[in-house]
Amino acid sequence: MVKRFLMLVLLISFALMILPLLREIRPATELPPLAQKYVQDGPDELGAANLVTAVVVTYRGLDTLGEVAVLFIATAGVGFLLRRKEKKLGSSPKRPASEILQTGTDFLMPLIFLFGVYIFVHGHLTPGGGFQGGVMIASGMLLLFLSNSATRINHTVLHFVESLSGAFYVGLCVLGLILAAGFLDNRFLPLGKLGSLFSGGAIPIIYSLIGLKVGSELVGILENLRRNDS
Amino acid sequence: MTIIIISVLGFIMVVAAVLAIYSQKLLTAIIATGVISLLASLVYLLLAAPDVAMTEAAIGSGLTTVVFLLALNRIRRNQGGSHG
Numbered sequence: 211m212v213k214r215f216l217m218l219v220l221l222i223s224f225a226l227m228i229l230p231l232l233r234e235i236r237p238a239t240e241l242p243p244l245a246q247k248y249v250q251d252g253p254d255e256l257g258a259a260n261l262v263t264a265v266v267v268t269y270r271g272l273d274t275l276g277e278v279a280v281l282f283i284a285t286a287g288v289g290f291l292l293r294r295k296e297k298k299l300g301s302s303p304k305r306p307a308s309e310i311l312q313t314g315t316d317f318l319m320p321l322i323f324l325f326g327v328y329i330f331v332h333g334h335l336t337p338g339g340g341f342q343g344g345v346m347i348a349s350g351m352l353l354l355f356l357s358n359s360a361t362r363i364n365h366t367v368l369h370f371v372e373s374l375s376g377a378f379y380v381g382l383c384v385l386g387l388i389l390a391a392g393f394l395d396n397r398f399l400p401l402g403k404l405g406s407l408f409s410g411g412a413i414p415i416i417y418s419l420i421g422l423k424v425g426s427e428l429v430g431i432l433e434n435l436r437r438n439d440s
Numbered sequence: 441m442t443i444i445i446i447s448v449l450g451f452i453m454v455v456a457a458v459l460a461i462y463s464q465k466l467l468t469a470i471i472a473t474g475v476i477s478l479l480a481s482l483v484y485l486l487l488a489a490p491d492v493a494m495t496e497a498a499i500g501s502g503l504t505t506v507v508f509l510l511a512l513n514r515i516r517r518n519q520g521g522s523h524g
Contacts, residue, residue: 262491329494337490345498352506428503435510 257401258334258410267413271394285427292434307357315357322350330421334410340417344424351429363433372426375419442486449479470508477501
């Protein structure tokens with residue numbers, strides 16, 4: 211009883227703390243100064259039609275590098291924790307997937323892969339980018355896992371793709387430091403015409419590498435969790 | 441109009457969150473969290489943030505749900521019982 215009462219008091223005091231914030235909220239009529247600078251100078255400086263990508267990959271590129279590192283550490287942790295029981299691989303008889311799922315997978319998987327690649331290649335033009343495209347590729351792989359439980363992924367290829375794309379990403383960042391204004395600067399490649407596929411300097415290349423890295427990492431997590439799963 | 445849709449979606453999200461906490465079956469809780477993510481991605485789309493909406497839909501409702509389900513499968517198998 212006392213516990214519940216204390217919880218109620220805590221909730222009410224928390225609500226009172228939040229209430230002034232809620233009352234003072236006003237719809238924003240103009241951008242804050244930093245956002246205004248991004249919106250005004252972004253297209254001319256970086257040549258990316260999708261401003262979100264310009265911010266994520268270049269202006270706030272260090273954060274993206276940190277996110278990629280966090281995802282890498284998470285994948286390494288999952289792989290480390292689930293690595294122990296590797297005996298009796300695929301010994302248990304498994305129920306085959308239904309025909310609807312198998313036929314649907316055969317039809318949809320190439321389309322999902324293509325869409326994932328489209329999303330990260332066009333990251334500087336349309337919404338989306340490396341993370342979204344990579345996750346989409348991983349979900350296509352998941353469909354394959356579900357429909358055919360005997361599917362095995364070549365781990366060597368997976369790790370190769372992952373580490374190579376990560377190394378190239380950091381290499382491109384350093385290249386920006388040497389050839390252009392600073393770390394993660396994309397302007398050492400020609401900016402091109404705003405809105406065309408080959409524009410935005412190094413942004414499409416960086417986002418493609420991030421897409422490959424995220425996709426292979428997530429497929430690795432799924433494969434680790436699924437391995438000798440009944 | 442948009443504010444009404446967002447309010448309805450938000451209400452369903454709250455209901456799903458309560459369901460996820462109080463449901464006895466773990467499977468129901470996992471599906472409820474997936475529903476929350478899906479509705480959240482719809483809200484992001486309505487608030488003109490397609491990038492965030494895509495991430496939320498793909499990671500939140502797609503991949504996280506599946507990872508939770510795989511983990512649940514492992515827990516069940518290790519316990520050998522009929523939990524969940």
